[in-house]
Amino acid sequence: MFKKFVLFLIIFSLPIAPTFTSENYTLKTGISILDNIPKEFYGTWRVSSELIYTNSEDTFKPKSVDLWNLSRTGNVITLDNPFSGAKASITVDEVNNKLIKFKKIGDYDSKKLTDIVQLKLEKETFSGTNNLIIETLSNIDKSVIKSEKATYKLVGEKISGSSITK
Numbered sequence: 513m514f515k516k517f518v519l520f521l522i523i524f525s526l527p528i529a530p531t532f533t534s535e536n537y538t539l540k541t542g543i544s545i546l547d548n549i550p551k552e553f554y555g556t557w558r559v560s561s562e563l564i565y566t567n568s569e570d571t572f573k574p575k576s577v578d579l580w581n582l583s584r585t586g587n588v589i590t591l592d593n594p595f596s597g598a599k600a601s602i603t604v605d606e607v608n609n610k611l612i613k614f615k616k617i618g619d620y621d622s623k624k625l626t627d628i629v630q631l632k633l634e635k636e637t638f639s640g641t642n643n644l645i646i647e648t649l650s651n652i653d654k655s656v657i658k659s660e661k662a663t664y665k666l667v668g669e670k671i672s673g674s675s676i677t678k
Contacts, residue, residue: 568660
């Protein structure tokens with residue numbers, strides 16, 4: 513009786529798994545969040561910004577006007593400013609109809625700049641906010657020794673068409 517019980521345990525404790533030796537399976541992901549971005553997003557924009565909050569008035573300008581060129585090549589969206597020469601890849605966090613949230617993070621010497629933009633896109637305009645955080649880091653252990661923040665109200669007007677390449 514004991515031998516039958518042990519044999520029963522051995523047989524039913526063996527892993528039973530199907531094997532697919534001659535078949536290959538490819539898993540495909542869904543649509544990229546970038547594919548949900550309306551084509552009106554891309555192109556050159558005149559962007560006016562007005563400071564609505566800061567904890568560091570000496571660091572942030574009360575108002576500014578910039579040019580943003582937003583373009584896409586493959587899975588990379590680039591924001592560049594032809595006047596300042598600044599250029600960065602952005603990470604799109606959310607696209608919900610005409611609401612778009614994106615960010616860019618840059619490290620500059622002992623500072624880390626986080627730029628979080630949320631905008632509502634219309635055909636030839638957008639409005640929204642830009643939250644900036646500048647963290648000054650310790651040279652010893654990279655801990656944050658100072659954090660400067662600002663929130664800007666944004667208004668964008670389309671200057672020229674889209675520049676999208678897939």
